[in-house]
Amino acid sequence: MSNQGRTKADTTAMLKKYSAAILLGIMILINLVITPNFLSPGTLWNVITQSCTIILTGMGMTMIISTGGIDISVGAVMALAGIVSAKLLPFGLLPAVLGAVVICSVSGMLAGFMVGKLRVQPMVVTLALLIGVRGVAQVLNDAKIFYLSGENAAAYKSLGTMKLFGKVPVQIIPIILAVGLTYFILEKTVLGRYIQAVGDNPKSATLAGINTARTLMFVYMASAVLAALAGIFDTAKIGAADGNSLGLLAELDAIAAVAVGGTSMSGGRAKVFGSVIGALIMQLITISVNMNNITYEYAQVMKALIIIFAVYIQREKTT
Amino acid sequence: MARELLLEMKGIVKNFPGVRALKGVDFSVAKGEIHALMGENGAGKSTLIKTLTGIYQKDEGTILFDGKDIHPRTAIEAQMEGISTIYQELNLVPFQSVYENMYLGREPVNRFGRVDRAKMKKDCEEVLGELGIHVDVTKPLQTYGTAIQQMVAIGRAISVNAKLVIMDEPTSSLDTREVKVLFGVIRKLKEKGIAVIFISHRLDEVFEICERVTILKDGMLTGEVGIEEIDQLKLVSYMIGREAKRLERTKKGYKFGDGEIIAEMKDIWQGVRLNGIGIDIKKGEVLGLAGLLGSGRTELSKVLFGAEQPDKGEILWAGSQVRFKTPKDAIKKGMGFCTEDRKVEGIIPHLSVKENLTIALLPRISRGGVVSQKKQLEVVNKYIERLKIKTPSPNQPIRNLSGGNQQKVLLARWLCMDPKLVIMDEPTRGIDVGAKAEIEALIQELAANGISVLMISSEIAELERNCDRVVVMREGVKLGELTGDDINQDAIMVTIASGAGELEKKGGLTNE
């Protein structure tokens, strides 16, 4: 049927499908014109270093939003991971990282259990966690900043500052792993199908034999683990863990990236690369604003406009 | 006999990404005429309607309505021109009251600018009364069965002074008795000079109620004739371009007298819907459940499938007692369940045909949790071909398929599982005549291979053709059973009617 040439409908569908990528392209073009020194490797390394957090949390958020849920506790979980890992650092880097991830995954497990088994609304559950988990992070260090020190501090800090081949920021590794793994799970595995099915039509999913509770447990755990890793890489970059400010509002960036990337807020099809592009768009705004010495507040307004614009062109016409 | 035209659509073209749904269709309806729009699944009927009602924008063509060129951009605009629609999938708000639904989005206000509830209630009762429907309009819509909900939708249509009412497969979710009521309503509309476009895959209905018929095939017009100039066979050949297999009962006698029982339900009670009913299904048998809407057939099958838990009663699978906590448990044992409401409980709308078809099969075609794309595609292509599922590609989101083709995908979801028992709740709902014959043949083939089928259908003729045994239900109890050659429409209707006393005793529950 499609052999009768392209129609206008085909073209519109294509444009819509690649709208986020096109938007990113346009932003790069604009930057090439207005931003001095934009076309330098430094810019790229900058983007990589700075987008680690939003991409990692954005991957977890993509899965969660695909199930029709939301997780606003990621920023708090990042803070917890930072503090816990810093506290455990005297036992060695690996125990510190693992310990932080395990403890944070408890928060995810709790969220997954409440949402999946007890059917509490995700927004409410993760709001409680946002408040509670950040509270715990602050209490753990009396709401003070924890500077990395001691014999393992250098190793930990190198997780944030190391350069591969002398120039590529180390953050490229978690970014590639997180995106690759999330894509693999969502597109290639049974679990990935289940995640999207549960978000798209939970009733049909259950009747097709899907264990919805278990599926939801998984995504909330995955989101917490990714947030924990984001928190750890952030702490390493700064060289200190601050329970008050680490990961503050990170959840909003993650949600924005997912929304701009084209995953529907009401669940269903997950757009992994869309979210990556969304994250890059968000980051690029910040960077170009910085490089042009425009104040931060303008970046926020820009972001808001981009979010609304992107979501508008991708909207679905409901019948 | 000159027809005074109310609607004249000319050269309508509508394209979707990868699909040319309408390729220049002409369609006209006269004033006060009941006009059937027929065609296979995916022929473009619903799309044609939607270009008329403003849901879709046509790419080419003109629409002349009541002497005036119209270009409706939204449903509201079409409504203001006098075109009202009852869609294939009802879209009312179930938890709001009947009267609120009738005036949804156009609530009358009193002189203080407040919504005038008293007037809404009164008018709603009046409109429904005219259609011969008397219900408590303050109750939530979901209290009532599909038929009443549909009448509310129709009431909504005529209360806006429609000149044309469009009904896209209105009868597919109604039982025989309710279809009669609906036809009464349609005739009343005609008396008032309102034209009706009627879409249905049930030929006898079209011949009973319609005066003229337009036939589409693959987005093109293949014929427009008065109903008296055509017979069923000819109509079908217009639709599918060849002769359809005849629908008839092929089996004789009953050969499962002492057959092995695969599943048995004993004394099942649940809520108000199931009141101590038991059935058994033998290996390779096609067991039908007959009864009016609300008789508890769907509930019974959901209990068997583990989608609902019984308050009391036991279930045996292959002779041993089981408890299915979730559908997953039942599926593991070899059961499949094709639900009646495909939009709510069947399709996973944004996922592709491929994913929808294999969603239950996935654990079996995967290794270490990774889906084998090759096996998946093999299965999908096999069923697309076998059931003639019309889709531009296996990757098309299922929501973009026509209603009947969605249904075929859902059937395939279970057929590909090599099940031992498949529950089919209204399996041919919305399926065209050609495909229906194929699906019925498929059911027989399954049974011949030792697969049991539990079939629920509001079309009694369908039960008569396909079943080895029919259990007749009413109000959650078994009224009787017919086997083999004793199964026929009259006998089933008589058995259903024999339980009438019980109904009144319980106060005629929700599907009255």
Ligand SMILES: Nc1ncnc2c1ncn2[C@@H]1O[C@H](COP(=O)(O)OP(=O)(O)OP(=O)(O)O)[C@@H](O)[C@H]1O
């Ligand atoms: N939103 C859409 N996007 C893409 N394709 C669509 C969309 N809606 C319909 N189609 C395609 O257009 C064709 C006509 O569909 P339509 O729903 O009009 O069929 P129909 O005649 O109503 O069939 P049925 O009897 O099964 O309801 C089909 O091939 C269908 O796949």
Ligand SMILES: [Mg+2]
């Ligand atoms: Mg249709």
